[in-house]
Amino acid sequence: QNTFVYDKTNKKLIYTTNVSDESFVVVETYKKGTDVVLECVNHGEYTVLLTTENTNYVLSYSSKITVNKRDIEVKAVSQVLTYGETVKTLDYETTNTLDAEPLTFDLVSNYQPVYGNYVISIVQATSQTDAEKELFANYNITFTSGTITVNKKLVYVIPDEKQTKVYGEADENITYRVSGLLDGDTLSGSLSRVQGENIGYYDITIGSLSNGN
Helix, strand or coil, X not given: CCEEEXXXXXXXXXXCCCCCCCCCCEEEEEEECCEEECCCCCCEEEEEEEEECCCCCCCEEXXXXXXXXXXXXXXXXXXXXXXXXXXXXXXXXXXXXXXXXXXXXXXXXXXXXXXXXXXXXXXXXXXXXXXXXXXXXXXXXXXXXXXXXEECCCCEEEECCCCCCCCCCCCCCCCEEEECCCCCCCCECCXXXXXXXXXXXXXXXXXXXXXXX
């Protein structure tokens, strides 16, 4: 009955007496360790001493109040991008936290602006005041990483029209135009065609033409 979960509220020992004398006043003293405290709010075990200054009565009672840590989850917000798009500011979401609690976390990632999957890691902020450290001590924190996914960008390769050769001659390079390629990026390799040397029409294929993004 005297065990609670941290919720920012002051915890008090609940008790009753069988004394109807109005001059009988119970004095409550709360201690955390050896320190006398005014409130039982933060995580920890508190000793509660009940005494009275009324000399007509003898009262000496000791009990405990336990405030357990609050379980919360902090989850990095994942992002899905297409190559060439700008990554958004890293962010996180919290579950089961209390309103207006100034809990801050650091987000780091191995993100690079190329195709691939990159981890977003989340940790307790490294630079904290004593008050912030005391606040964090009230929580059992589960950290859940996120992911930045950079998908490949779609580009269009359009072979130039009327590409021909004379029977018996070697193939020339197949020329083409590209739509959708980002400035500064290039394609490596070359287009190819269906095999065959007889007179006729042959489909052009992607061959070795590529760009990893």
